[in-house]
Amino acid sequence: MGKRKRRKQGRNQEPNLDKDRSKPTSDKDATNRxxxxxxxxxxxxxxxxxxxxxxxxxxxxxxxxxxxxTLNNFLEQWVNGFENQVKKKEKTAIEYDRKVEKINDDGQPFKHRSK
Incomplete structure (x- = not known):
């Protein structure tokens, strides 16, 4: 019983791709590997x-x-609550801007000028 000799690949030959199946050779092979x-x-x-x-x-x-x-329901409720808080803050900021605009030149707040 003799030992089998492995044939060495030459330097100029391309490596045998069939041996290494773990690395994909192309995108098509990568999806199926x-x-x-x-x-x-x-x-x-x-x-x-x-x-x-x-x-x-x-x-x-x-x-x-x-x-x-469930975790998903809780996260949805939490995100919705956070969005509602942001909307409330935007609303109060708009109301504050309107109140500031109503202040007349005399420095009297929230009263319209008398004609």
């Missing part, structure tokens, strides 16, 4: 961590508000 086990483990553990964090925050919110709240 199977990811490495390490990459899969990382993404799976990341997904699990994210889901754990979501569940923990949902549990906390349910305990705090004594009702069933």
């Amino acid at each position: 199977i990811p490495n086990k390490k990459d899969l483990r990382k993404t799976i553990s990341q997904v699990i961590q994210n889901r754990k964090a979501e569940l923990i925050t949902e549990f906390y919110l349910q305990r705090k508000f004594n009702q069933s709240v």
Whole structure:
């Protein structure tokens, strides 16, 4: 039983692309390639961590508000509340500008000039 000799590739030859399947050769291959086990483990553990964090925050919110709240609903309500606060502040700023405009030259605020 003799040992098989591997044929060495010449310097001028292009490398054999069939050997290395982990690296994509083109965009078409990149979409169809199977990811490495390490990459899969990382993404799976990341997904699990994210889901754990979501569940923990949902549990906390349910305990705090004594009702069933999903994280997405809570975030939507929070964003809407923040937008409403911004709208209120803009409204008060506009009202303040109008009051300032009503002050007449004598320095008497909020009274229209008598004709």
